[in-house]
Each structure stands twice: as C-alpha cells, then as structure tokens.
Amino acid sequence: MTRFVERHPAWALVVIIAIALALWLIFAVWPPGLEEAIGRKRVFLNALFNGITLGGLYFLVASGFTLIFGLMRNVNLAHGSLYLFGGYVGYAISASTGSWILSFIVAFVLTALVGVLLQVLVFRRMEGQDLRQTMVTIGLSIVFADLMLWACGGDFYQIQTPTWLIGPIELPLITAVKSSGEPVYLRYPLVRLVIFLASVIIGIAMWLALNRTRIGMIIRAGVDDRDILAATGVRIQIVFVLVFALGAGLAGIAGVVGGTFQSLSPGEDIRFLLASLVVVIVGGMGSIPGAALGALIIGLAEQLGSVYIPTYAIVVTFLIMVLVLALRPQGLLARR
C-alpha cells in the first residue's frame, strides 16, 4: 500500500478522490440538482449493492476457476458445466427435502466428486499439455450440457428461497428525505445480502487457508514451482485432486446461489464460464484477490450499466476486458 503511494503519487490521489466521492454518494443526502442530473439516489444505491452482490456470485464461480488454473495451469472450460450441475443438484435436494442449507452441502460434495473424477480420469492423463486439456474440456462441456438437457429438460428451475430470507430489510442508509423531514431508508432484499456475506466469508476463509495453513503453503509453493515441490517429496497428485475438488465444489455452491436469486436453465453454463473467464482475465489468472477484484468490477459494471446506459450494458464488461488486456495484459492483480 505505502509502496504504491510512493511509486505512483498521482494515481494514489485519483484513487483517494474516487473513494471519497463514492463514500459521499453513498452516505450523503443528494442535493436536488444531482437527483435531476443522474436520477434518484435509491436507484443508484440499489444498482451499487446489486453490483456488489452479483460480484459475490461471480467471485464464487471464478475463484475455483482461478485456483485450478493457478496450481495446475489447466484452463478448465467445463467449469460452467460444474456450476450448472451444482445448481441442478441443489434444486433436487431443496425440492425433495425443503432444506436450503442442505442443498449447499450436497451440491458442494457432488460437484467436488465430479471434479475429482475429472482430475483423475482426464487431466492426469494429459498433464502439461495445455492445448489438449483445453480442447478436451470444451468437448466435455458440450457433452455435459447435453446430458443435463436430457436429464432436466429445457425448463427453468428456481431454488426456493427459505421463508426467513424472503423480502427486503431496511438498511441505515438514507435515500431521500420526505417533505415532512422524515428520512426514507434503503430497502434491500435480505437474501442478496446474506449471499454476499457468505461469499465474503468463503473468500476470507480461502485466503486464510492459502496463507496461514500448511496445505495452503504447499499449494502456494505448487503455484510457484510445481516440479521443485514434487521433488521435495510432496505428493503433488493428491494436492492436485484436493484443489480440483475444492474449485469444483465452489462452482457447485455458486450454482445453488445462482439458482436461488436468478434461475437455472440450459445455457447458464456458458454464461457463467464466460463471466468467470472475464473475471479472471481482468483480475489476473491464478490470483484469488484478483478474482475478488475482477468479480467486483464486472458485477458493478453490469448493474450500473443496466441502469445508466441500458442500451450498451452488454458491451461494458467486454470493454473493461479489452482495456485491461491492452494496458495490463497479465491482469490487475497478477503477481507475475
């Protein structure tokens, strides 16, 4: 942080001003002139929160993707299929048992199992051959998509939100002041906040596991130099299987989350694969903090875009990707 300020004082100033402006936009009561210029504060705050919570979902999908890439250098293009698979499993569990929490656990375990099978049966056989792995995963994603279409049909499924999460809550943020002087507070869907909180907790837990535990140390060492790590006697194949299981399981959890506040249908696999590709390209391949930052940027761009420039909302995310590729091709937070 201090190094960044010392090296780029001008940029640091811009960042500080931007943060101050954002804080003012969030907490201050907007003067009427501003409301006329860019619309009501409620709309802005909602778009902002939606962007952040959507970023939470993107982070869940992309973190597994980037973790697998970081350690094994596999671009797993079947990651979107794992997302959709997890969602369908979550739906089946929540529909049959009525338990939302249980659907997360089962979805995590089953997709992790699929991940293990993928690693053992597919990736281990073609280790170090990036192009072959990529082609095989494209093929697999098509096969999986058709299998799921066969099993679940083209219908769209929605995982039932538990009753204690339905409806909005009031946040202590003033969106407007009524003529009587009474403040109007922001009302926001509770389920999105809970899901965002959960993704933050998962993110922090992953960061802690990677930076504070022995297994994390091994994984980080593997990211830096796989061959030396193997030479020191670590059973690298087991580490690979574990990481693949974790990455796949996270995609499965994300599927349940996505099925709860959006919906599941054929085609979602490609959408989330694309989203996680964009997120990791923006954030930096292989970096967990990069995935978090990338997910936040893409989520915000999508939501603010859909409110303020609806016609061009679709291209904004790709524009960001192009800019990053042009100016900092390794990604915003890549280490190398």
Add this chain to the structure above:
Amino acid sequence: MLKSSLGLIALSSLLLSGTAFAQEKIKVGVTATLEGTYTVLGEDGIRGFQTALNVLGKKVGDKELEFVIASTDATPDSAVRAVRKLIEQDKVQILLSPLSGDEGIAVKNFAKTHPELTFINAASGAQETTYVDPAPNFFRYNMDGAQWQVGLGKYAYDTKGYRKIATVGEDYSFIYTQVFGLVLEFCGAGGQVTNRQWVPLGTKDFASVIAALPDDVDAIYLGLGGADAVNFLNQYQQAGGKAHLMGGSIMIDQTILSSKGNAKNALVGTLAASGQADTWEDPGWQKFVKDYQDAFPPNKRFPSPSLLATNYYGSTMALILALRQVNGDLSNNQAKYKEALAKIELDAPNGKIKLDANRQAIGTNFVTEVVDDGKGALFSKVVKVIPNVNQTLGYDPAVFAKIGLPSRTVPECKKY
C-alpha cells in the same frame, strides 16, 4: 463418352426416383425455440402442434405428411440457420416457422429468397413481419403483439381507474409491438405512460431494474416472457414489490402461471390481454383444452395450453386444411396451395381467423385477469372479448401509417 452418359443416366434416374419418392410424402419443416430463454415456450408450441396432428391426422388425400423439427433460440440468425437447414438438407416444401418476434422478421425476409416454397408463421408476433414489405409466400394465422393488447388500455383506464403506468419490457420487436398496442390505447383514452424500461432478452439479474421502477404510478406493465419473466417475479418478490401489475401476452400465460416456486403468486389479480383466455367458455376452446390435456400426461404439459400451443395449433390447422382443399397439389410453385391459404377461414380454438391483404390474421382478442383456482393453480379469467381485431387496430390505415413502426419510443403517448 459412353461412360459419362451412362453416369448421367444413372444420376438422372436417381433424381427421378427422388422426386417420385417425394410425391408420396409432403415434407414440412417446423421450428421452435427449444433452447435459451424461451425454451418453455417452444416446448409448449410443439405440444400444440402435436395436438393438432392428433386431431386432424397426417393424411392429405393419398399423401402422408412428414415433419422435421429444428430448434432455435429466439435470435433471428438462429431462426434463419434452422430454416435454411430444413430447406437445403431436409428438402422440406412447407415451413411452419418461427416462434419469436425477431425470428419472424428474419424468416419473412428469408422467405423472399425462396418464392417457390410456402412459409406459415408458427407463433411470432412482431408487427413489422407482415406490415412492412410482406413476403407473398409468408402467411400468419395469429395476430401480432399490438392486436393482442387491444382492449387492455381502455379496460385499465375505464374500469380499473389507472391513470399513470410505467412499462418494463424485453428489448426486441415483439415486445415493442405489444407496448405499441398498449400505449396507443391507454394514452388514447387519456392515460399517461411515464417511463419505458427495456432490458436485453435473457437478462438474469433484474434487481437494478426493479429498483428503478417508479413509485408514483398506478400500475406497472410487464412485457417479459419465459425465463426472464420468472427471474423478474422471483427478484420482485425478494425486493418486497407491491405495485399493481399489468401483463403482456406471454407474461400472463401458462408458461409463467405454471412455473415452479411461489414467485408467480405476485400475479394474482394482474390485468392482461392476449389472443386467448384460459377459462373462456366457448365450446371450441374447451374442446381444444381437452384435446391438449388428453394428448400428454399431466406432468408433461401445463394445466391448460399456453398462447404458444394455441398459435401452433392454429397454424398447423391452416397448413393441413388448406393442403386438403387442394388435395396436396404443390405443383406450379405451390400456386394453388398459396391461393387456398390466403382464402381459408379458420374456426380456431381462440375464435374465427381470416387473413387480410398482407396475409395477416384478423381475429379475436381477450382481456383477462389472473385468478387462483383455489388449489394453487393460476389461470387467466376472461373479462372482455373483442372480435374482429385487424392489424391497424381499427384505425384508418393512413392514420395508422403515420404513427410509425413500434420501437423503444414509438408510439408517443398521445391521441392519434
């Protein structure tokens, strides 16, 4: 020399046998949106099509109809790709296509490159398809989106007392056409449409769109369909939305009213208009509902056919009945068949249908309200039936032409 002429003879005999074989069968290509946002709509469309085959049979004189089904995803290029495949690979002679608005415009334009074939619109409802530069071999037996909204604006203004509304709709031709019909009538009656929001087809996250809905309106009109509509309702419920709702023809439809989950309950009491009403008591309609229910087990269909099933049923009916009138004669670039199609009057389940000079349907429209049948199933209950709705919505054609084509901002909210 001898060799090559032998080859030629062999080839021509092969071709001859091919045509001889084709005369035994008449090949018909069908497209439906079996992928993407509108999958559920496409699936029910195909159910309507199959119901029609069950009722009418596949025989035309001594010939047998053979069908090839292709899938699209509601985008115009997917529809053209599917139609091209059906014509070039499967060699179909008649097309029953497509389902969705933008697809309709693209297929109509494509139809002009194959003037020898016949295109029967399956369910698409953009106004432009038959109103602007229509293709002489493209026939549409369902009404367009604007015709399907006739009666809604007046009913909302006069009976419900709504004065100000806002609209949310998917950003493509069919919904433009629906909003066109609504705005024309509602503003003509004296109402105001304060805000029109457009979202891309296939939007998943509606939270920001919901937040941007105005509070100071009497009702919000939803022009959404398929997965988009379900996503919207789910997130609308999570955000605690409580406004009065009005719905377009594919919003208040069994494809949405029968969706899983309880988000759809927000729709009870919603006012809508469409080319059908689930609870209409007309015997023809009731018979169609029964045929549809008998054709499929309850878990493989909706409680009652959707608008898409009805449209596919009507189009298939026209296809087969006109073909029987000419006894399967498709000679001379299908001239006789096209003539029969242009003249035919259908006794469709959702009322009588005949075609105008642009080969566009003139039919019956229904204003409905969503009711709960007491067992948790939702149906659209008819509140008003309007017969003989034509494409210019009863306006003088010259006045209608001045309004402009449906788009994000057309028509303006005023009396024309």
